[in-house]
Amino acid sequence: MARMKFICDAERCIECNGCVTACKNEHEVPWGVNRRRVVTLNDGVPGEKSISVACMHCSDAPCMAVCPVNCFYRTEEGVVLHDKDVCIGCGYCSYACPFGAPQFPSAGTFGVRGKMDKCTFCAGGPEDHGSQAEFEKYGRNRLAEGKLPACAEMCSTKALLAGDGDVVADILRNRVVQRGKGAEVWGWGTAYGTANGGKT
Amino acid sequence: MSPLRAASTASILLAAVALSACGETPQNASAAGVKADRPVYQGVGDSPFVAPGWKAGDRTSWQQELKARAQYGQNDYTRMTP
Numbered sequence: 586m587a588r589m590k591f592i593c594d595a596e597r598c599i600e601c602n603g604c605v606t607a608c609k610n611e612h613e614v615p616w617g618v619n620r621r622r623v624v625t626l627n628d629g630v631p632g633e634k635s636i637s638v639a640c641m642h643c644s645d646a647p648c649m650a651v652c653p654v655n656c657f658y659r660t661e662e663g664v665v666l667h668d669k670d671v672c673i674g675c676g677y678c679s680y681a682c683p684f685g686a687p688q689f690p691s692a693g694t695f696g697v698r699g700k701m702d703k704c705t706f707c708a709g710g711p712e713d714h715g716s717q718a719e720f721e722k723y724g725r726n727r728l729a730e731g732k733l734p735a736c737a738e739m740c741s742t743k744a745l746l747a748g749d750g751d752v753v754a755d756i757l758r759n760r761v762v763q764r765g766k767g768a769e770v771w772g773w774g775t776a777y778g779t780a781n782g783g784k785t
Numbered sequence: 786m787s788p789l790r791a792a793s794t795a796s797i798l799l800a801a802v803a804l805s806a807c808g809e810t811p812q813n814a815s816a817a818g819v820k821a822d823r824p825v826y827q828g829v830g831d832s833p834f835v836a837p838g839w840k841a842g843d844r845t846s847w848q849q850e851l852k853a854r855a856q857y858g859q860n861d862y863t864r865m866t867p
Contacts, residue, residue, distance in 0.1 A: 586848045586851075586852075655819065656819060657819075658819050658822065660822060660824070660825065661824055662825065666822065667819075668819040668820055670820065671819055708825055710822070711819060711820035711821065711822040712820070713823075714823060714825065714827065714828065714829045714830070715828075715829025715830055715832050725834075726825070726829060728825040728851075729825040729826075729827065729828055729829045730828075730829055730832065730834050730835045730836055731828075731835060731836035731838070731839050731847060731850045731851065731854075732836050732854065733851065733854055733855060733858065733859075737859065738858055743859050743861055746855075746859050747855075747859075748851060748852070748854070748855035748859070749848075749851060749852055749855060752852055752855045752856065753855065753859070755860075756855070756856075756859055756860045756862075759860070759862050760862070763862065
């Protein structure tokens with residue numbers, strides 16, 4: 586099996602924010618933390634494009650490179666996860682991430698920045714799969730339940746694809762051939778690398 | 786204070802200072818360590834939310850389940866008649 590990847594098809598995304606809602610609901614994400622967002626380019630202009638953005642679980646993740654306490658790890662499926670018991674909430678990962686994925690809850694008494702929170706590809710974290718501790722820290726572990734991430738499964742237009750990199754790339758390739766346009770996948774090169782150095 | 790008593794007190798204090806580091810908890814990152822994570826194909830155990838059609842602990846069946854789910858759920862071209 587290839588590694589897990591996200592693709593957002595900008596030709597299909599209608600900015601409904603269904604993915605954002607699905608994520609927040611599935612993992613009971615607190616106020617002020619958005620693991621996933623929809624970004625619209627040229628908003629209001631005819632031909633505007635929207636894409637759904639979260640942690641892309643990069644092949645060579647910059648967050649892993651800059652973390653001073655090594656709280657990140659990569660699973661066998663290529664999902665980048667972190668251990669909240671090790672994270673010190675320094676925010677270095679937030680500066681390093683090209684997608685703005687790391688989020689910091691500010692529910693402390695003096696608005697203190699808490700431990701980092703981000704998309705887990707619905708794969709939980711380093712606690713027992715399906716345990717209450719895992720749910721409270723990282724959210725549901727849908728991959729261990731034999732499911733794909735909630736955002737992609739809930740996407741009404743199937744703009745957001747998630748799963749085995751080979752499978753989702755085949756799905757998009759087929760679409761591009763059928764409609765004859767929209768091969769540009771924003772963020773793909775930055776996250777997973779291309780021969781031309783991240784430029785798609 | 787006699788010179789002998791002063792010397793013994795000083796040596797005790799010196800030994801206490803020298804040994805104090807032995808009781809310190811390591812603070813380097815590797816000592817804290819990231820907890821090990823089980824592979825996801827091991828499943829979540831007995832849960833009503835587990836998708837049917839695959840066997841927990843069997844990597845191949847888990848992979849097939851996810852591939853089938855991705856194709857059926859996300860590839861609408863395979864569900865349309867030409």
